[in-house]
Amino acid sequence: MRHSQLKAFHNVATLGGFSRAAEAMGLTQPAISEQVKTLETENDVLLFARKGRQIALTAAGEDLFLLTKRYFETEAQIAEYLSAWGHAVSGELRIVADSAQHVTDLLAAFRARHPEVRITLRAGNTEDVLEELRNYNAEIGVVGSLPQARDLTAMAIGSSPITGFARRGLVAGGAAGMTLAEFAQYPLIFREEKSRTRQQVADAAQDLGVTLAPSIVAEGREAVRAIVLAGSGIGFVSEAEFSADDRLEKIPILDLDMQMPESIVHLTQRRGVRVVRAFMELAARQARALAAMKP
Helix, strand or coil, rough: HHHHHHHHHHHHHHCCCCHHHHHHHHHCHHHHHHHHHHHHHHCCCCCCCEEECCCEEEEHHHHHHHHHHHHHHHHHHHHHHCCCCCCCCEEEEEECCCHHHCCCHHHHHHHHHCEEEEEEECCCCCCHHHHHCCCCCCCCCEEECCCCCCHHHHHHHEEEEEEEEEECCCCHHHHECCCCHHHCCCCCEEEECHHHHHHHHHHHHHHHCCCCCCEEEEEEEEHHHHHHHHHCCCCEEEHHCCCCCEEEEEEEECCCCCEEEEEEEEHHHCCCHHHHHHHHHHHHHHEEEEEEHHC
């Protein structure tokens, strides 16, 4: 097994084809194909399933791809370490968040400080976020609770209470709040079962002996919001994630004293990745600044 063989495999898997990999590496397609073929032959393993011009990773290829992601990231870290520390932070920062609202200010500050970094932001529930981090498909995650896992490093960035919300006028006097038992009398719009907000509300209701049955289950916060805007029922969200809209009103939950925490998280073994380190250092500085402003 040679470094060049792994690099050829990694580029084909990353770019989705031998031609693209050859172009990216400045080599010919036959040269890339030969490197991958030799890697497969010498190790008696099939890494790509080939059908005409189409290729797909086999199960063994998927496993190796996860390893080469780590391998070439470590190689990049070594190069960074040996380079001058005064160079600007660059590269790509991929973030998967359960709610973008929690990091919008931080992203603006990071972008202003490190304009060379390409930032992508995607949405997902907590389970999605952690899976993407562990598969090396994202550097930073934003989740609704501090994960208890040895392979993860997390930083709490605040918390806010959970509230109900509905189209204005759907619930008479709703702004004054309702108990969970009163909420149960209305059609409820829930997120998917993996949603931390849904779990928190359902657990609290169960403790009080109240059954909350969803009328509609929607995938994602924006889908819930759209359905609630249509007047189809009441949704639940943390107050930090509630976007002001004259068509909507918050309905406080009178018998639910529960805070929804938010945390920034990354793989512990990736703490040395320069872009991860820069983001977490800025997040820590902002957290300290906010704490100092509190009375």
